[in-house]
Amino acid sequence: EAGVTQFPSHSVIEKGQTVTLRCDPISGHDNLYWYRRVMGKEIKFLLHFVKESKQDESGMPNNRFLAERTGGTYSTLKVQPAELEDSGVYFCASSQVAVGGGYTFGSGTRLTVV
Amino acid sequence: GNSVTQMEGPVTLSEEAFLTINCTYTATGYPSLFWYVQYPGEGLQLLLKATKADDKGSNKGFEATYRKETTSFHLEKGSVQVSDSAVYFCALTNTGFQKLVFGTGTRLLVSP
Numbered sequence: 039e040a041g042v043t044q045f046p047s048h049s050v051i052e053k054g055q056t057v058t059l060r061c062d063p064i065s066g067h068d069n070l071y072w073y074r075r076v077m078g079k080e081i082k083f084l085l086h087f088v089k090e091s092k093q094d095e096s097g098m099p100n101n102r103f104l105a106e107r108t109g110g111t112y113s114t115l116k117v118q119p120a121e122l123e124d125s126g127v128y129f130c131a132s133s134q135v136a137v138g139g140g141y142t143f144g145s146g147t148r149l150t151v152v
Numbered sequence: 153g154n155s156v157t158q159m160e161g162p163v164t165l166s167e168e169a170f171l172t173i174n175c176t177y178t179a180t181g182y183p184s185l186f187w188y189v190q191y192p193g194e195g196l197q198l199l200l201k202a203t204k205a206d207d208k209g210s211n212k213g214f215e216a217t218y219r220k221e222t223t224s225f226h227l228e229k230g231s232v233q234v235s236d237s238a239v240y241f242c243a244l245t246n247t248g249f250q251k252l253v254f255g256t257g258t259r260l261l262v263s264p
Contacts, residue, residue: 081196083251141252
């Protein structure tokens with residue numbers, strides 16, 4: 039089966055611009071997660087979708103970040119306007135059931151804000 | 153709160169050397185523990201896991217034992233290969249929660 043697909047793989051934008059990251063989960067996986075690794079630090083949870091509903095968005099850093107999952111399939115994470123501290127690698131993961139930790143991760147999107 | 157502490161890297165070893173990457177955790181309740189690996193240019197892959205005290209997770213020659221008394225989950229491998237060069241992340245999930253809490257990652261470099 040196809041894995042979790044993220045694109046773009048890399049994005050370089052200027053401070054103040056908008057960027058949209060996309061994640062295509064494994065087909066049939068109801069659970070979709072976004073994580074972020076900033077500046078070589080720990081990977082931090084951003085949010086969790088169950089189908090199209092946000093189950094847990096406690097990790098979203100501020101209201102410049104907007105995540106959607108229309109129709110319960112792919113998800114987008116928009117950053118508007120981007121700030122320098124938003125630079126990092128954004129990972130998406132999906133799972134068929136909400137079993138702790140048993141996810142399949144994508145390769146990540148490396149975002150650089152200059 | 154829940155947290156994971158890993159040894160800082162990079163860890164540099166010669167091929168066939170013994171590997172230990174230390175991981176300790178702080179958590180309420182009864183967490184499940186994981187090691188994830190990220191090879192260059194790839195996504196995170198689950199390497200092994202343990203869901204209760206004294207469980208040993210193992211995969212690809214790597215092992216880690218869930219030690220509740222020392223709140224540790226150290227990763228070990230008896231003989232590393234160049235292909236093991238990657239970043240290794242220790243992580244936990246806690247009872248009733250689905251999100252992973254990760255450590256900072258440890259880069260392993262294995263030279264021939």
